Amino acid sequence: MSVDENIFFREATMRICSTLDLEIAMWRTIQYIGEFIPADEMYVHIYEPGLGALRTIAGATEEGGRKMNSITPLPEAIRKRVLETPQMLTINRAEMEQGFKFMLDYYGRKDTSALMRLLDIEGEKLGMLALLVKGRNRFSDEQSRLFSLLKEPFSMALCNTMKHQEVLRLKDMLADDNRYLHSELYRLSGDEIVGAAFGMKAVMEMVQHVAPLNSTVLLLGETGVGKDIIANAIHYASPRKDGPFIKVNCGTIPETLIDSELFGHEKGAFTGALFQKRGRFERAEHGTIFLDEIGELPAPAQVKMLRVLQYKEIERVGGTQPISLNIRLIAATNRNLEDMVKTKQFREDLWFRLNVFPIPIPPLRERKTDIPALVHYFMQRKSRELKLSSAPALAPGAIDRLTAYPWPGNVRELENLIERAIIISRGKPLSFDLLLPGGLGDVSESPEAPSASPKLDDVAARHIRRILSRTKGRVHGKGGAADILGIHPSTLRNRMNQLRIPYGRKTDYS
Ligand SMILES: Nc1ncnc2c1ncn2[C@@H]1O[C@H](COP(=O)(O)OP(=O)(O)OP(=O)(O)O)[C@@H](O)[C@H]1O
Ligand SMILES: [Mg+2]
Structure with missing residues (x-):
C-alpha cells in the first residue's frame, strides 16, 4: 500500500505525543501504524550500561499498553549491532542473525520478524524501539523506512518519560522526607510535658482551650520555662497538626535578611537572588508559624509584621502580587512587652494584635x-x-x-x-x-x-x-x-x- 509519508509522520507523532504515559502513546500508535506496517507488539527499552542489558519499560499490542520493568540480557554481538547501528535494523530471518536466535529462544519465540531502532537525542543513547510480528520476512524496505520515521518523536517521548519519572521519584523522596520530618516533630511534641497536671496545669488548660481555634497566641515567660514545647503542643493539638510548623527566631536573623527570610523573594529581586524563594510565612501555609523572641524584632520589621497580622497577606521582595495566607500565629518572648511598649521599643499596635490570647508560663x-x-x-x-x-x-x-x-x-x-x-x-x-x-x-x-x-x-x-x-x-x-x-x-x-x-x-x- 503506498502511503503519504508526511501524513503518516504527522498522524503517528500526534499519537506519540498525546500523553505522558508512554504505554498509552504506544498503544495509540500501534493501532494507527498497524494499517501500514505489520505489527503485533511494540516495546520501548532503555539501555542500562551498568547491566549490559536493556530494561523494557513499556509494551503495547492492539489490545492495550502496559508499563513494564523487565531486564533483557544483551549478548555482546547484539549489543554491538543494535547500539552501534544508527539506522533501522530489519530482522526478517532472526535465525540467520548472530545473537538474535538466542534472544528469540530466550523469549520462547520461533519465527519472528523485528524492526529495531536506536533511540537517541543529540548523540546520547537512550534506548531502543522494537516492533515484532509473527512470521519470517514480514517487513518490506518501505515499511522499514516508514517505521524509522518514528525515531525522532519516540526519542522525544522516551526522554520526556524518563525525565517525568525522575521528577516523580524526586517528588516521592521529598514527600517521604517530609513525612519523616513530620513524624520526628510529632515525636518531639509528643514528649511528655512534665508537670502538666501540677505546676503547668493552668498552662495546659489554656493550651487545650485555645489549640482548636485559629487565634493568635502569645507565650510569655522567662528563658527556659518551656515556651518552645508549649508552642509545639498547641500546633499538634490543633486542626493544623498535619500542616507545617515553622519556627522563626526573630532575634537571630540578621536585619538585612529579615525581609527575604520571612517574606521570600522573586528571582533577580537583588544581587544574589538567583532563584525564587518562598519565605517562612509562605512555608507555613495551612500550618502554624511560631515567632520566637518576638521582642527582639527590629523596628522596621515590626511595621511589616503588623501588616501581615492585619491583612494576612505578604508580598515577596521584588514581587508585585500580594499573596494571601492561611496561617496560625504563635509568638513568644521572655521580655516584658508592655514595658517595651511604654519605652517605645515595641509598637503598641503590634502588641495589641499579638496579645489576643496571652499564656503566661510560670518560672520554675x-x-x-x-x-x-x-x-x-x-x-x-x-x-x-x-x-x-x-x-x-x-x-x-x-x-x-x-x-x-x-x-x-x-x-x-x-x-x-x-x-x-x-x-x-x-x-x-x-x-x-x-x-x-x-x-x-x-x-x-x-x-x-x-x-x-x-x-x-x-x-x-x-x-x-x-x-x-x-x-x-x-x-x-x-x-x-x-x-x-x-x-x-x-x-x-x-x-x-x-x-x-x-x-x-x-x-x-x-
Ligand atoms: N515541662 C517540661 N517538661 C519537659 N521538658 C521541659 C519542660 N519545660 C521545658 N522543658 C525542656 O527544657 C528546655 C527548655 O525549654 P524551651 O526551649 O521550651 O524553653 P523556652 O521558654 O523556649 O526558652 P527560651 O526563652 O530560652 O527560648 C527544653 O529542652 C525543653 O524540652
Ligand atoms: Mg525558646
Missing part, C-alpha cells in the same frame, strides 16, 4: 513541686542519650538541694545541670554539691518568696556575677556564662541589663 521557682518529676525525667532521658545502661541514683538530700535553688535559667538550666552531673558522676549517686552555686540555699530556702521580690533579683544577680567571675566575664561560647546557665547569650545580656550587671572581660565580678 514558682512551681517547685514539679522539680522531682523533672529531675527523674531528665535523668532517664540524658542517661539514654549518653548511652548509659541505667540512670544513676540520687544522693540523699539531692532533691532538697535542687528544690532550694531559685533556677534563674528555669527548666533548661535544670536539664543542663543534670546532664553535667551525670557526666562527671561516673556512675556514682548524683549529689549536685559541686555544681550548684554554694551559699544560695539560705536566700531561696523559703519557697514562698514572691517571684517579683527584689530579693529574688538579688539572688539572680549574685548568681550571674558568680558565674561571670568564673568565666572571667565571658558570656558567649562553650563554657561561657550563657552556656553554664543554660540560656541564650542574648537572653543573658538582657537579664544583665535588667539587673544592671556590667559586662566586659576586665570587669571584676567578685
Whole structure:
C-alpha cells in the first residue's frame, strides 16, 4: 500500500505525543501504524550500561499498553549491532542473525520478524524501539523506512518519560522526607510535658482551650520555662497538626535578611537572588508559624509584621502580587512587652494584635513541686542519650538541694545541670554539691518568696556575677556564662541589663 509519508509522520507523532504515559502513546500508535506496517507488539527499552542489558519499560499490542520493568540480557554481538547501528535494523530471518536466535529462544519465540531502532537525542543513547510480528520476512524496505520515521518523536517521548519519572521519584523522596520530618516533630511534641497536671496545669488548660481555634497566641515567660514545647503542643493539638510548623527566631536573623527570610523573594529581586524563594510565612501555609523572641524584632520589621497580622497577606521582595495566607500565629518572648511598649521599643499596635490570647508560663521557682518529676525525667532521658545502661541514683538530700535553688535559667538550666552531673558522676549517686552555686540555699530556702521580690533579683544577680567571675566575664561560647546557665547569650545580656550587671572581660565580678 503506498502511503503519504508526511501524513503518516504527522498522524503517528500526534499519537506519540498525546500523553505522558508512554504505554498509552504506544498503544495509540500501534493501532494507527498497524494499517501500514505489520505489527503485533511494540516495546520501548532503555539501555542500562551498568547491566549490559536493556530494561523494557513499556509494551503495547492492539489490545492495550502496559508499563513494564523487565531486564533483557544483551549478548555482546547484539549489543554491538543494535547500539552501534544508527539506522533501522530489519530482522526478517532472526535465525540467520548472530545473537538474535538466542534472544528469540530466550523469549520462547520461533519465527519472528523485528524492526529495531536506536533511540537517541543529540548523540546520547537512550534506548531502543522494537516492533515484532509473527512470521519470517514480514517487513518490506518501505515499511522499514516508514517505521524509522518514528525515531525522532519516540526519542522525544522516551526522554520526556524518563525525565517525568525522575521528577516523580524526586517528588516521592521529598514527600517521604517530609513525612519523616513530620513524624520526628510529632515525636518531639509528643514528649511528655512534665508537670502538666501540677505546676503547668493552668498552662495546659489554656493550651487545650485555645489549640482548636485559629487565634493568635502569645507565650510569655522567662528563658527556659518551656515556651518552645508549649508552642509545639498547641500546633499538634490543633486542626493544623498535619500542616507545617515553622519556627522563626526573630532575634537571630540578621536585619538585612529579615525581609527575604520571612517574606521570600522573586528571582533577580537583588544581587544574589538567583532563584525564587518562598519565605517562612509562605512555608507555613495551612500550618502554624511560631515567632520566637518576638521582642527582639527590629523596628522596621515590626511595621511589616503588623501588616501581615492585619491583612494576612505578604508580598515577596521584588514581587508585585500580594499573596494571601492561611496561617496560625504563635509568638513568644521572655521580655516584658508592655514595658517595651511604654519605652517605645515595641509598637503598641503590634502588641495589641499579638496579645489576643496571652499564656503566661510560670518560672520554675514558682512551681517547685514539679522539680522531682523533672529531675527523674531528665535523668532517664540524658542517661539514654549518653548511652548509659541505667540512670544513676540520687544522693540523699539531692532533691532538697535542687528544690532550694531559685533556677534563674528555669527548666533548661535544670536539664543542663543534670546532664553535667551525670557526666562527671561516673556512675556514682548524683549529689549536685559541686555544681550548684554554694551559699544560695539560705536566700531561696523559703519557697514562698514572691517571684517579683527584689530579693529574688538579688539572688539572680549574685548568681550571674558568680558565674561571670568564673568565666572571667565571658558570656558567649562553650563554657561561657550563657552556656553554664543554660540560656541564650542574648537572653543573658538582657537579664544583665535588667539587673544592671556590667559586662566586659576586665570587669571584676567578685
Ligand atoms: N515541662 C517540661 N517538661 C519537659 N521538658 C521541659 C519542660 N519545660 C521545658 N522543658 C525542656 O527544657 C528546655 C527548655 O525549654 P524551651 O526551649 O521550651 O524553653 P523556652 O521558654 O523556649 O526558652 P527560651 O526563652 O530560652 O527560648 C527544653 O529542652 C525543653 O524540652
Ligand atoms: Mg525558646
